[in-house]
Amino acid sequence: MLNLLIMPILNMLSIIVKIIVYPINQLATNLLPDISSKIVEVSNYIESMFDSINWALGVLPVSILITLLFILSVEVTRHTIFVSTYLIGLVFDIIKKVKFW
Amino acid sequence: MKKFLMFLTISLVSILFLPNKIYAKNIFPALPINEDFPYIISVYDLGEDIGTRKIYLTYCKDSSYHIRAKGNITEYGMCVDSNGNDQGLAYRRGLDYNGSDITKELIVNNRADFSSYSWGNEQHASWYGTILTYDNALSRLNYIKDYSFSGDYEIPSNLTTIIYTNNDIYNSSFDTIVFNKNLLNEDTNEMRCDTPSDYKYLGRVYGLNTFDFVVEKDIQFPINDEEINYDSNFDGVFQFTFSDKLDPLPTAQDFTITYTNDNNVPLIGNYDLTCENNACFVEYHYSTTSSELVHAKLTFYITYNGVNPLPSVDIRACPLVGINNYYTYSNSATGTGDILNDLNNNNINLGVLANVSSWLPTGPIDSILTLPIKMLQSLSDSLNRTCNPINVNLPYVNKNITLPCINTFYTNIGAGTFFNWVGVMVSALMLLEYFVFLYNWLNNVFRLNERNLKVWGTTGKGGYY
Numbered sequence: 339m340l341n342l343l344i345m346p347i348l349n350m351l352s353i354i355v356k357i358i359v360y361p362i363n364q365l366a367t368n369l370l371p372d373i374s375s376k377i378v379e380v381s382n383y384i385e386s387m388f389d390s391i392n393w394a395l396g397v398l399p400v401s402i403l404i405t406l407l408f409i410l411s412v413e414v415t416r417h418t419i420f421v422s423t424y425l426i427g428l429v430f431d432i433i434k435k436v437k438f439w
Numbered sequence: 440m441k442k443f444l445m446f447l448t449i450s451l452v453s454i455l456f457l458p459n460k461i462y463a464k465n466i467f468p469a470l471p472i473n474e475d476f477p478y479i480i481s482v483y484d485l486g487e488d489i490g491t492r493k494i495y496l497t498y499c500k501d502s503s504y505h506i507r508a509k510g511n512i513t514e515y516g517m518c519v520d521s522n523g524n525d526q527g528l529a530y531r532r533g534l535d536y537n538g539s540d541i542t543k544e545l546i547v548n549n550r551a552d553f554s555s556y557s558w559g560n561e562q563h564a565s566w567y568g569t570i571l572t573y574d575n576a577l578s579r580l581n582y583i584k585d586y587s588f589s590g591d592y593e594i595p596s597n598l599t600t601i602i603y604t605n606n607d608i609y610n611s612s613f614d615t616i617v618f619n620k621n622l623l624n625e626d627t628n629e630m631r632c633d634t635p636s637d638y639k640y641l642g643r644v645y646g647l648n649t650f651d652f653v654v655e656k657d658i659q660f661p662i663n664d665e666e667i668n669y670d671s672n673f674d675g676v677f678q679f680t681f682s683d684k685l686d687p688l689p690t691a692q693d694f695t696i697t698y699t700n701d702n703n704v705p706l707i708g709n710y711d712l713t714c715e716n717n718a719c720f721v722e723y724h725y726s727t728t729s730s731e732l733v734h735a736k737l738t739f740y741i742t743y744n745g746v747n748p749l750p751s752v753d754i755r756a757c758p759l760v761g762i763n764n765y766y767t768y769s770n771s772a773t774g775t776g777d778i779l780n781d782l783n784n785n786n787i788n789l790g791v792l793a794n795v796s797s798w799l800p801t802g803p804i805d806s807i808l809t810l811p812i813k814m815l816q817s818l819s820d821s822l823n824r825t826c827n828p829i830n831v832n833l834p835y836v837n838k839n840i841t842l843p844c845i846n847t848f849y850t851n852i853g854a855g856t857f858f859n860w861v862g863v864m865v866s867a868l869m870l871l872e873y874f875v876f877l878y879n880w881l882n883n884v885f886r887l888n889e890r891n892l893k894v895w896g897t898t899g900k901g902g903y904y
Contacts (some may be wrong), residue, residue, distance in 0.1 A: 344819050352812050356805045363802025381806035388817035393829045395821050396844045399862020405869050412877075413895060420892045421781040 344414070689714045 367374045395403060711722045829842050849858040876895050883889035 339589050347814050348812050348819070352809050355808050355812070359802065359804040359808060366803050377803035378801055378806050381803075383582040384810060385813050388814050390829050391814075391817050392821035393842060393844065396846055398497065399846075399865075401672060401859065401861055401862040401866040402869070409869070409873050409895065412873075417892065 689719060 713722075783847050833840060846855065846858070849855045873895055876893075880889065880893050
């Protein structure tokens with residue numbers, strides 16, 4: 339559930355970041371190839387360390403993890419509803435000001 | 440009184456909602472110390488609920504090696520040859536009860552860990568590295584379950600990969616299973632893919648739209664002590680073919696390839712994949728700055744995730760070596776083929792979207808900027824998985840250590856149940872506080888006393904909506 343809510347957002351963010359920095363990336367890769375490859379290598383190392391989060395979460399009992407997951411899902415849903423309502427309200431305000439007649 | 444009743448209700452509800460896997464159960468005898476096993480089947484039975492079982496098959500890279508139990512049962516096993524020397528690598532394959540989650544691990548430096556729930560059977564060495572038909576795979580799993588096995592299966596030695604149906608095991612769907620075998624073992628200076636015999640059999644797929652396989656490639660250069668400038672890049676081509684022409688032809692987007700170097704560090708984005716007729720080519724790139732003899736093992740994880748199911752095809756692979764201006768090199772290629780069988784997976788697969796970001800090349804800037812996002816992705820993934828022991832390579836001393844899961848530790852010292860009950864009590868209190876918070880907030884909102892979004896666990900306002 340949480341995965342379904344969060345993963346698309348994170349993927350979109352990742353793509354947006356990649357698109358924005360693409361020209362800078364190309365510049366850096368061509369001008370400083372050695373440093374660039376080292377940065378990528380170090381980043382990959384750090385990224386591989388993130389996979390150990392799974393192990394670290396194992397410190398907590400399963401029941402607490404499930405509870406946190408549940409609370410997090412409700413909170414994300416609550417935020418989503420609030421933001422959506424707020425935005426719909428804004429759009430409605432604009433529509434009210436438009437005179438079709 | 441009101442609060443007490445609320446607490447009681449919430450506690451009961453939370454306990455009902457919790458799965459039964461908080462009760463660890465050891466249903467298998469301990470492994471005899473210092474005995475050899477052709478493989479280890481580990482069953483992590485985390486509860487009374489049958490759905491919480493996980494089965495792991497651990498085996499060595501070479502079929503002539505065995506896993507030897509070392510120390511005590513809570514420690515690890517090692518792949519050893521007939522002289523008892525450390526050899527090769529161990530692999531581990533895992534499957535969930537529902538078949539939807541396959542754990543694929545390469546256990547580095549011979550460490551084949553197993554818990555006190557592990558169990559091996561040296562009586563059936565013929566099972567090792569052979570094809571598992573549905574029947575004998577079922578028997579194997581039932582053997583784990585019931586301590587009973589009967590039947591003698593004739594197993595074709597030239598086949599290596601099982602295809603599993605979605606028949607019931609333990610009265611539920613079990614449509615995915617992965618077992619594999621070391622196949623390719625060539626040691627030649629130069630490999631070509633000119634004749635059919637150059638292509639090594641990896642496995643067979645039946646009407647799948649999702650499968651993956653692993654290919655390992657050892658590269659070593661320079662050869663013959665040549666004076667070569669090898670402070671350079673390494674390029675190569677890996678090719679795999681299908682027995683039938685695929686229609687529609689797979690595209691690069693249908694495949695996901697990740698590969699790691701010999702330190703098991705993922706190398707991302709440095710490949711190009713093209714398909715034509717019944718063959719796909721993977722061009723990869725490997726950089727090194729070493730000025731000494733370089734021996735690197737690239738492990739490719741290739742996943743096909745096409746829209747249309749593939750017909751029944753044999754997958755063969757030929758690891759072409761690349762030659763650039765700087766060096767030639769020897770190549771010993773080993774490969775394993777495994778199939779993720781997903782016969783019933785005809786639904787729209789949203790997982791394709793998860794890899795969209797890999798379409799763009801990875802660069803230094805975005806690799807830094809997207810680190811927090813990747814951390815969140817790992818966190819989100821981790822919350823939905825059970826713990827796996829981690830292998831850590833210690834720098835400078837080049838030693839691997841395995842950190843077992845904490846719940847294994849608690850179980851071993853006999854405090855597993857206590858640990859879980861503490862978790863249940865804390866969870867109940869957390870839920871109580873959260874529901875009280877939620878009730879107060881909703882009450883205020885509906886009474887029009889509150890217009891802002893309050894965030895649980897903070898005193899401030901969550902936004903200005």
